[in-house]
Structures are given as C-alpha cells and as structure tokens.
Amino acid sequence: MSQYTVAVIGGTGPQGKGLGYRFARHGHDIVLGSRAAEKAEAVAIEVADRLSEVEGAGTARGANNADAIAAADVVLLAVPYDGHDELVASLPLAGKTVISCVNPLAFDKRGAHGRIINGGEGSAAESAQKLQPDASVVGAFHNVAAPALWGEDDFLDEDVIVIGDSVDGKQVAIDLAAAVTGRPGIDGGKLRLARVLEPFTAVLISINRKYKTHSGIRVTGLGH
C-alpha cells in the first residue's frame, strides 16, 4: 500500500480534521491547511497529540493552504460549498491529485437536500476540475460522518465510493480509503457521478435525524 503526504484544505473543519487524523493514524503524513497558518498549526497539534501513542502513525502539521499544497502529492478538499469555487480557483493545484469530499447541501424545513449545480449537470467535484484543468480531481469520502472520524474505533464500518475520470487519481483515493474503513475504496465510475454521491449525504442526514444515529453506507455484493 502506498504512503502519501496529504494536504487537507479545510483542515480545521470537522470533516478535514477527522479525515486527516484517519489518514495519519494509518501511516500517511498530513499537512492541515487553512487560510491562516496558526489556526492550522493549532489543530495539527491536537491531531498529533492523539497520534502520539499510535504505532506506525504518520506526522501531522499545519500550514497555510499554499504551503500545505506545495508539501503534498495529494490534496483533500474538505471545504464548505459556500465560497468553494473562489477558493479552489485560488489554490496552486496544477499537477496534483485532488480529492473532493465537498457536499453542496441546503437545508430548509423539509430537511437536507442537494443544491442544484449547473442546472443539474454539475457537482462540486466537476466545478473543481473545470477550475483546475491541470489537476486530477476525483470524488470520495462524501458520506463519512465527522463524529465517527474523530472517534476511537480503529476503522469505520462503512465503504468509501470513489469516482473520477483519472484512473491514477482514483487509485490514490482508493488507497487512502483503507485508512478510514480498513478496506480499499470502491471504484464507483466517472467524475460526473459526483452529482449523485454529493447529495446522497442529504439522505444520510435525514436518516441520522430520524434514527438518532451516524449512518453510513456499505456496498454489498463485493465479497468483503
């Protein structure tokens, strides 16, 4: 299994911090990125603290976004959808493998639902690819619940579905998924299917509210 250095953009938010922690817990090095380096460094210290007694753990440090990306092979976009396009356009992502776990959701009195992007023919991951044509953008980790990521279980009982148009890019996310679930991620097809995986999180949020749980999904029929 390859070992990666992953820059986590949005590394101080619950999803970014939680995924970064999972990656580092299983041997990858992470650089949490934020607009302000100090904020990222403070969260990195918190993560490194939890890793200090984990055998084989990777390193965790913080940096501003550009420095984090410069230090990494792989960039995880774990940012809110509000302001997503402006932020992504501003980042030095050319040549990088970029994993988007961005969920463009909206909430009203009927609950969570997907935001309509480009008249239904778009997604956050596709927007990122368009804004950064020299990056390899894939989608993964959309549906993993942040509280479980920050928990103490070695692995989460769920699957990570990876979508993308770059086979090599997908393989990186498939590898990294093993640090979260104990199993490689599942190749779910082309990047445009982000239009489905991103708003699927709205279904899980509805289930969580109804059943008072942190739900996830597993793919059956794969013999694992």
Next chain:
Amino acid sequence: MSQYTVAVIGGTGPQGKGLGYRFARHGHDIVLGSRAAEKAEAVAIEVADRLSEVEGAGTARGANNADAIAAADVVLLAVPYDGHDELVASLPLAGKTVISCVNPLAFDKRGAHGRIINGGEGSAAESAQKLQPDASVVGAFHNVAAPALWGEDDFLDEDVIVIGDSVDGKQVAIDLAAAVTGRPGIDGGKLRLARVLEPFTAVLISINRKYKTHSGIRVTGLGH
C-alpha cells in the same frame, strides 16, 4: 406486519416481476399489471409456479393495468422512464399508495448516469406525484438488482431506503421492504430526495461493471 395486495405496473419486466415475486413469497398478494392482460397472466403463472412450494406465500395473478390497480391497495410503478409520464397520467391512481422504483438513467460511452429532470429539480417520483395529486407517491426499491430478486436466496443482503412526503405511504413501503431484505425499509426523508436515490443506481451499475457483481447498499449505524 401488515399484509398488502400490490398491483405491479411493469409487472412483466425484470424489476417488477422480481419485486412482485419477493412480495408474494413473503405473504403479500400481487397482481402483475401490463397493457395486455394476457402478457401479465403468463408472467403471473411463472411467478405462481415458483411460489407453489413456498409456505405462507401470497397469490400471484395478472391483469391489465387498470384492473390490477382496481384490485390493489398499493401500486408499484416498475416501468421504464421512457413513456413514464404519459403512462402514469393515464392510470387510475387516485387514493392509492404508489411506490415508484423508476430509475431515469441514460447510458453513453462513459457509462450510466442520471437523466436531468426539470433542470435538476425533479425526479420520476416527483413527476408521478404531480401527475397524480390524489395519490400518495413514495420512492423505494430503486437500487435492488433484478437478478438477485429472481434468485433463490430467502432475502437479499441489502437495505431499501424509502423516501416520501406521506408518512403512511412510507410505512407501506417500509413494511414491504421486509419481504425483500428481511428488515424493514429505512426512512430516508422527503420525496424530493428521489433526485438522489434514482440516479444512485448509476453508481451501482458502474460498480457492477467494474467488479462483475450485483451490488447493493446497506445503511450502517442502525444496529441491524
């Protein structure tokens, strides 16, 4: 657990026939519907044949669509998306609980993907509800693979997510799901989330092609 009489519109297709068989196998009565009664009757004989040695099975018969609906409390729409709106508009569905498992998909060289309905703000289930305002339309069974339905296993190792704006309508689908998976269906929220569940089938089709399997999904975190 309630026992239902279910009219299956599209009852001669693989999804309709398979779901009808599952319902009847676990005690519900089914009326397979088709435009031509004879075609539905022929498939119903095939289903009844397979049920003849199943203890506690319900009955299976065939009829034209209108007669099938008249005989039933619950109507399963298991029809292709092509021609869906015209067909649904023509059916006597007022007062019925209608379960849509319709998947509006398209295929091209990059694989399966969801069709864009109403600029991203629609789904087959929502269209059915608009066309039949006096029916209670819910969505369920979108992601269940037809070959597994027609197989010999007592239950399928997957979950059925049910969405809808009618609590009573959802309960019917939640009950019927137990005939397919051995567990009640999972309440996944409001009807508009059909925009996610319907095209999610495209992800499973991509997984099936890649891994040569019949995949399904399970929801984790529910303690079952």
